[in-house]
Amino acid sequence: MPKATVERLPLYLQCLQAIGDSETTVSSDALANVAGVNSANVRKDLSYLGSHGVRGVGYDRLELCAQLRRALGLTDKWPVVIVGVGNLGSALANYQGFDASGFNVIGLYDADPSKIGARVDGQRIKSMEDLELDIKKHEVQMAILTTPAGAAQEVADMLVSVGILSILNFAPALLKLPDTVKCRQVDLATELQILSYYQASRPT
């Protein structure tokens, strides 16, 4: 499946949720409008799912949701860990959508001893030693990294060494990782700077 398509599938899922129960069937046009995408593009994307939309009608909403979930590998919930429980880690830990999105936060971890034992969204913050043990025990493969920039590489190395294969990195640091590990970077400065470009080059 093309990379560009993969990156749009979650959007479609989100749009279908937004459309809600009202419609039992959804056309590529309707989905395209909500998603802000060309409708031919939507159809081509969905055709990779081996989806069978009905000509003259559209796609069955629930079936399409199920197909998107299956394609994204969301049939079972992925266990994930959150490493670094500052404001950002806490914010993510409090996010109520993990379950609906297909994920299960099995633990929160921090290197700061004074934080250990505190509760965030009902979960006890655990130590970095616990992190290693938990990853191995639950065969966790995905981690969310919300440590300070300075600690990110070191923590990432440890995560990789105990079996983590996907990292969602919110720390403003470029990680050097083996190419067996997939990483996505979310960076505030980067996003603002991209907006700045378009802002600055706006016709006035």
Next chain:
Amino acid sequence: MPKATVERLPLYLQCLQAIGDSETTVSSDALANVAGVNSANVRKDLSYLGSHGVRGVGYDRLELCAQLRRALGLTDKWPVVIVGVGNLGSALANYQGFDASGFNVIGLYDADPSKIGARVDGQRIKSMEDLELDIKKHEVQMAILTTPAGAAQEVADMLVSVGILSILNFAPALLKLPDTVKCRQVDLATELQILSYYQASRPT
């Protein structure tokens, strides 16, 4: 300038910062290695800056930084507002890199009266009324949206009505905006789901 190039410029800037004072000159190869990009791609990207690298030598590090900044419209600091001061908004407000990235957080705002007056990173949380006034007064064009999903659209509409032209949206909600307004969406569920796809389809 191509969209793909624009989205890489901040990365180059970050890489140059990471390379630091040690080198006075940087080759496209060196930059490519740090950034994880093909070196021809780097050269082509930089050629859009009208950059003058020196054959046989490379690019002058400081000059290149300056050119990247200029191209991204970061010559003056953009004033930005943060709307919604929950954990996420607080986390972003505490980010120490705004200044170095080219931005200046002029205020934090929340709709919850019980939060108003509290301090985050030295700034007093202000009301939504203040938000409108401040945007107009300081001619703010960029906003970071960190409200709950339910409030995002309403707040966005207000921001647009008082002159905001770029929104960085962290709320898990799809905003409907006039196409004069540029928006970038940062979504936890989306990022995890993309990772899930590659995780699930990994050769085992």
Next chain:
DNA sequence: AGCTGTGAACATATTCACAGCC
């Protein structure tokens, strides 16, 4: 010798346009 800048080749992604089916 070492590096940039860039045309040409290739690869990926998007959109059009329409046949085919309900």
Next chain:
DNA sequence: GGCTGTGAATATGTTCACAGCT
């Protein structure tokens, strides 16, 4: 009539490969 699925056309992006400068 309305919508899907998709080949063909177009647009965008990446990489190669090398001439040209220092």
